[in-house]
Amino acid sequence: MWDTHSGSPLMMRLILILLGVDYLRSHWRGLRRFGWVTLIAGTVIFIDAMDGVLYFPIEPFAFLLLIEGGATLLVAHSGMGGQRILRYVKGATFSLAAVLILAGNHDGNIVLAMIFGTLFLLDGALQIASAIVVRYRRWRPALAGGIVEIALAIFFYQPWPSNYTGTVPYCLGLGLAFAGWNMFILANRVKVAAANPGLKGEEYMEEADTHQPAVVEWDGPPDDDEKALTVHVWTPVGSAPGETISRPVISRYIAAVDKNGVISTGHAALESPGGIYISLYPAVEIDRSPDAFARLLRATPENNVPGEFQSDYITESSKWCHSTRKVRIRNYSETRLAAFWENYRQNESYNLTHRNCSSSVARALEAALEGSVGRLWQKRGFWLSIGKLISTPELWVALQLRKRAETMAWTPGLVLDYARAMSMLADPRPTGWFNTLGRALRKMFHRRLAWVKGKHGEGVTGEEDAG
Structure with missing residues (x-):
């Protein structure tokens, strides 16, 4: 029930639903190879961080994290309801983490460890509480997942073994390792699946539609x-x-x-x-x-x-x-x-x-x-489809909402x-971040223009009254 990173089973399930078994089945070998590569890379990065001497180039990763966080904050206001809140949380967290990494001092590593530890602790505690109170289907595995998250929180809080230097590689390595493992499982599932296993039981589906929309x-x-x-x-x-x-x-x-x-x-x-x-x-x-x-x-x-x-x-x-x-x-x-x-x-x-x-x-x-x-x-x-889906901000939003609903209630x-x-995933807009950023900037420009015109109008009225 690993669910705080993009490599969670819930993420794989959501990708499975949106792309469909029929589409993924023809690419299961590529998925499995990519899963193995990601799993090995994550394991190597995690082990590399254990002694506090990092061979992984953390600064370029921090710049990417800063760009992602900044872009998220710029477009956050264009979301509605929970979308807006989740975008602000994600953007602020990513930006702060990137700044602390680039600061390159011991205090920054400690703050990062406290942030990651607290996120794991709160998420795990909420998951345990909801599992005990609601007792939904599969509440026992969810309870175990919450306990694992609290154990990870303790791991980040204490300085052993890298004295906080390996905080970010730990998270990155764990995320990549679990992402690779779940991608490997996904590849094996779609290889033999007759219907989408992401929609099982009551949600059994018939054979897939074969038509492709004229507009994409x-x-x-x-x-x-x-x-x-x-x-x-x-x-x-x-x-x-x-x-x-x-x-x-x-x-x-x-x-x-x-x-x-x-x-x-x-x-x-x-x-x-x-x-x-x-x-x-x-x-x-x-x-x-x-x-x-x-x-x-x-x-x-x-x-x-x-x-x-x-x-x-x-x-x-x-x-x-x-x-x-x-x-x-x-x-x-x-x-x-x-x-x-x-x-x-x-x-x-x-x-x-x-x-x-x-x-x-x-x-x-x-x-x-x-x-x-x-x-x-x-x-x-295939890989363009995967990239397009993963780069759309709403996939992360949908993942967080689905996770909260499954561990509590819809x-x-x-x-x-x-x-x-x-709806943003099924009816996509022309691009992911760049188009959303463009719409946000245009909206800001129009608001600024309206404010200037309103202010100018008030000034004209005042001059006419004075005359």
């Missing part, structure tokens, strides 16, 4: 009259029955509480142009008082209740209210979504943390987007940000 990049989201998959989200605050107490992060991603103590968790649904509508709701309203809510957090069978799927968006919204947010995606497979829905609808049980409206939408979304990036880029070459807030990130 778009300038923006779909127009209102354009055929597209739609993710509907009723945010906890937007769907609360009364005025809510201000708790920004909790209300955004978990639940909103009104002044009467009533808890609102929001809702999520998915709608396709082909007539599929996936909206799971408990058949009988769940007791949402604080005491009962805490008991229902466990994703165990005794908390399963009868559920029901809503018929369509018009009917559901007319009985309640219109969704407060929508995410629309062009590049999806109606065939794969229909295959998923045919199987998923057979079970109408509802569980607040394991099988709720949001987890249903997340699974359906992944089924619909399975192989979407592979279809787009299959004629551009919520409407997480689904909203996850759908936004996945």
Whole structure:
């Protein structure tokens, strides 16, 4: 359950979903070779750092880290919701780490060790706590993964064996080693897989679509009259029955509480142009008082209740209210979504943390987007496809959101940000960083121009009044 680096199993699973088994299967040998090379390189770098005498050229790596962090900070404001927050966190962390590396003194190495150790400690503690409280499927391996992260935190906190000099090579070596190992596993899985193992069990998919979209990049989201998959989200605050107490992060991603103590968790649904509508709701309203809510957090069978799927968006919204947010995606497979829905609808049980409206939408979304990036880029070459996918900032954002959801629970807030990130991957913009940076700079320029014009207008008015 290694998940703090880009080489985590979750990253491999996400790449598997987006590129698709059919596309990856024909390149499994290259994946396996690349996995071996990365694994060996990571192991060598880690061992090299053990004695504190570094042969690995750390300064060029620091410059790359600084460029990545700076670019992330420049484009961070263009994200929405959790995307923006995660971009700022990533950019600030990368930039600070790069500056400390380039500073080249012992104090900088100590600070880096404390930062990495704290990140591992917090992530591991959160993972352990959520595993114990929620008891989701595979909570025991997740609990073990959290313990491993805390052990790594202790490893970074104490000075042995390199007296903090090897902090960055340790992280880089571990990241590359786990990335290589998981790429090796991925290659072996796609070699023999009949269907995408990233979408297993309830998420079984039929054979892949063979068509390739005529367009491979778009300038923006779909127009209102354009055929597209739609993710509907009723945010906890937007769907609360009364005025809510201000708790920004909790209300955004978990639940909103009104002044009467009533808890609102929001809702999520998915709608396709082909007539599929996936909206799971408990058949009988769940007791949402604080005491009962805490008991229902466990994703165990005794908390399963009868559920029901809503018929369509018009009917559901007319009985309640219109969704407060929508995410629309062009590049999806109606065939794969229909295959998923045919199987998923057979079970109408509802569980607040394991099988709720949001987890249903997340699974359906992944089924619909399975192989979407592979279809787009299959004629551009395999390694270009991998590079394009990995260089898109939203892949890292989607990874963090998916990891939090899998170790805790899918919520409407997480689904909203996850759908936004996945839409940027399935419906890519002309480039990754450079185009995003260009849009950010243009936006800053227009804001500056509007401010200057507004200031100039105020000055003219003042002169006319004076005259």
